[in-house]
Amino acid sequence: xxxxxxxxxxxxxxxxxxxxxxxxxxxxxxxxxxxxxxxxxxxxxxxxxxxxxxxxxxxxxxxxxxxxxxxxxxxxxxxxxxxxxxxxxxxxxxxxxxxxxxxxxxxxxxxxxxxxxxxxxxxxxxxxxxxxxxxxxxxxxxxxxx
Numbered sequence: 001x002x003x004x005x006x007x008x009x010x011x012x013x014x015x016x017x018x019x020x021x022x023x024x025x026x027x028x029x030x031x032x033x034x035x036x037x038x039x040x041x042x043x044x045x046x047x048x049x050x051x052x053x054x055x056x057x058x059x060x061x062x063x064x065x066x067x068x069x070x071x072x073x074x075x076x077x078x079x080x081x082x083x084x085x086x087x088x089x090x091x092x093x094x095x096x097x098x099x100x101x102x103x104x105x106x107x108x109x110x111x112x113x114x115x116x117x118x119x120x121x122x123x124x125x126x127x128x129x130x131x132x133x134x135x136x137x138x139x140x141x142x143x144x145x146x
Contacts, residue, residue, distance in 0.1 A: 046081025049136025
C-alpha cells in the first residue's frame with residue numbers, strides 16, 4: 001500500500017491493506033479538494049474548513065477509511081485555523097510518519113488507508129501536550145444522538 005506521501009518514513013502504526021484503494025477509485029470518491037489534501041498531502045487554507053468551529057458533541061471520522069478518529073471532548077481551539085485535538089480516540093487508528101522535506105521535519109498524520117489527514121505537534125494542551133492539527137476536508141463529523 002502506498003501512502004499519500006512518498007516522502008514520509010513511517011514511525012508509528014500500520015496501514016490496513018484491506019482498506020486499500022486504487023488511484024482511480026480515490027479519484028471517483030473524493031472531490032478535487034479532498035483528493036489534493038488526502039492523496040497529494042495538501043493543506044487547506046486556514047480558517048476555511050467547515051469543522052474548525054464545530055462545537056457539537058460527536059465523533060470525527062476519516063473520509064478515506066470511514067474510521068472514527070477523534071471525539072469532540074478531545075477537540076480544542078488552537079487558534080491555528082484548523083480543527084485541533086489533544087489525542088485520538090485510539091492511537092492505533094492512525095499512522096504517523098516523519099516527512100522528509102526541506103527544513104524542519106514534521107510528523108504527518110495518516111489514516112489506515114494511507115490518506116493524509118494533517119500533522120501532529122508537541123505544542124498542545126494537557127494531558128498529552130499534543131496538537132493533532134487536521135484538515136477539515138479529511139474528516140467528517142457525526143453528532144451524538146440526543
